[in-house]
Amino acid sequence: MDMEQLAFVNQQIGGMLKAGVPLEGALRQVSARMARGDLRDELRQFEATLAQGTPVGEALASSRLPEFYKRMMAVGAKSGDLPGVLLLTADYYQQANATWTRLKGLMAYPVIVMIGSLALSAFLALWFGPIANQFIVDMTGEPLSAVSMFFLWFPFVMVAATGAAGFTVFASRTLRNRLRWRLPGFREASLAELSHVLGLMVQSGCPLPEAVGLAAQMEEGTPAGEALDGWQRGLSAGNGRLDQLAAHGELFPPMWINMVANAGDDLAAGLLRAAEFYRSRARYRVEMMLYASLPAAVLVLGVIIAAQVIPVFRAMAEILMRMPNG
Numbered sequence: 389m390d391m392e393q394l395a396f397v398n399q400q401i402g403g404m405l406k407a408g409v410p411l412e413g414a415l416r417q418v419s420a421r422m423a424r425g426d427l428r429d430e431l432r433q434f435e436a437t438l439a440q441g442t443p444v445g446e447a448l449a450s451s452r453l454p455e456f457y458k459r460m461m462a463v464g465a466k467s468g469d470l471p472g473v474l475l476l477t478a479d480y481y482q483q484a485n486a487t488w489t490r491l492k493g494l495m496a497y498p499v500i501v502m503i504g505s506l507a508l509s510a511f512l513a514l515w516f517g518p519i520a521n522q523f524i525v526d527m528t529g530e531p532l533s534a535v536s537m538f539f540l541w542f543p544f545v546m547v548a549a550t551g552a553a554g555f556t557v558f559a560s561r562t563l564r565n566r567l568r569w570r571l572p573g574f575r576e577a578s579l580a581e582l583s584h585v586l587g588l589m590v591q592s593g594c595p596l597p598e599a600v601g602l603a604a605q606m607e608e609g610t611p612a613g614e615a616l617d618g619w620q621r622g623l624s625a626g627n628g629r630l631d632q633l634a635a636h637g638e639l640f641p642p643m644w645i646n647m648v649a650n651a652g653d654d655l656a657a658g659l660l661r662a663a664e665f666y667r668s669r670a671r672y673r674v675e676m677m678l679y680a681s682l683p684a685a686v687l688v689l690g691v692i693i694a695a696q697v698i699p700v701f702r703a704m705a706e707i708l709m710r711m712p713n714g
Contacts, residue, residue, distance in 0.1 A: 391485035393427055394457065398478030405471035412438045426452070456585060459602050463592045473592050480584050487577045487667060490674045494573065497685040502551050505692045509544035517541070536702050543695040565610040569639065573677060576670035579644060580663045582612055586630075587659030596630075596655070597623045615639050630655065 397418055404414035415435035422428040430453050437447040444465040448458040457477060464473030517540045521532045557563045568574045582603055589599035600623060604616035619633045627633060631649035634640040644662050651658025 390427070391481045391488070393422075393425075394454070395478045395481035395485060397422075397427065397431070398457075398474045398481065402471045402474035402478060405474065411444070411470070456602060456606060459594070460588065460592065463589065463594050467593045469592075476588050476592070480588055483584070483667060484581050487580065487670055490671065491574055491577055494674055494677055494681065497681040498554075501685045501689050502547065502554065505547045505689060506544075506551055509547050509692065513541050513544040539695075539698065539702060543692055547692065562609055565607075569611045573670055573673040576666045576673060578610075578612065579640070580665075580667035580670060582607065583644070583659045583663035583666065587656050587663055590659065591656035611639050630659075 400418045401411075401414045404417065405411065409417070412435050415431050415438070419428050419431040419435065422431070430451055434447055434451050434453070437450070438444065445462045448462055451458060460473055460477045461470065464470035467473070517532075517537065521537070525531055557567065568578050585603050585606065586599050589602065590596060597620065600616055600619050604613055604620060607613035607616060615634070615637050618636070619630065622633045629649075631645045634645050634648070644666070647662040647665065648655070648658040651661070
């Protein structure tokens with residue numbers, strides 16, 4: 389579901405609850421103003437279940453709303469501060485959406501360069517190659533040399549293979565999740581999101597093992613999910629310090645471990661501080677990469693064009709050399 393829409397919905401419901409509107413009424417009013425979509429359907433179903441007298445926790449169990457959203461709403465209902473928890477959740481979705489939107493924008497230049505390069509390479513290889521080859525056969529009775537044909541086709545094959553690899557990564561959730569925790573910018577954003585999830589749940593009164601369990605579920609199939617599974621085993625064994633658990637692996641940097649350790653007994657504050665730090669770092673890295681990506685994209689496109697033009701001139705020179713004199 390769209391994170392920006394979830395943030396807006398949470399802000400609306402939280403504000404209505406603070407004004408004294410019952411949860412069922414707030415859900416009804418908010419969903420009535422929404423456009424058609426999965427989120428509106430889920431909110432209406434949730435409101436209808438609550439109207440039958442079902443407790444919030446049970447009503448959420450059958451919902452297809454995001455797991456973190458359901459867990460935070462259940463924690464808020466149990467703690468008696470549902471409006472405050474919903475507003476905190478809205479802040480989480482709003483900040484997460486802003487960060488990931490910037491990161492997606494970073495991918496625009498490589499995609500544009502890839503499409504343009506593939507189109508140019510295909511045009512030269514598929515259009516010029518056969519024409520040049522047929523022309524030289526007509527003039528000399530022999531086809532273009534294997535070297536000229538290789539240089540005509542090589543850039544197209546390489547660009548197509550690179551595009552296919554990129555599409556495979558994009559289409560595979562497993563590969564995306566793996567790379568998300570390895571690439572600069574994406575890794576910092578993932579650290580910020582995970583820290584925010586843990587911090588909000590602990591701050592709202594959720595037990596640490598339960599918060600780690602939810603985070604592990606959300607990060608299933610990623611390096612972080614594997615690390616969080618280890619944290620769960622450590623917590624079960626009686627080790628309740630996240631900084632010590634995180635120090636056993638290489639995924640969480642020393643800065644993150646120090647920020648959590650320095651928080652002392654106020655674990656939620658340390659986690660939220662780490663979330664803000666790595667969110668700022670992610671924004672900085674994205675801005676730097678955006679500034680660098682445009683000239684880099686122009687340079688890459690220029691290299692690809694040169695790689696295609698050189699064999700064109702080689703083929704033209706070969707044709708001229710094979711033409712009979714006089």
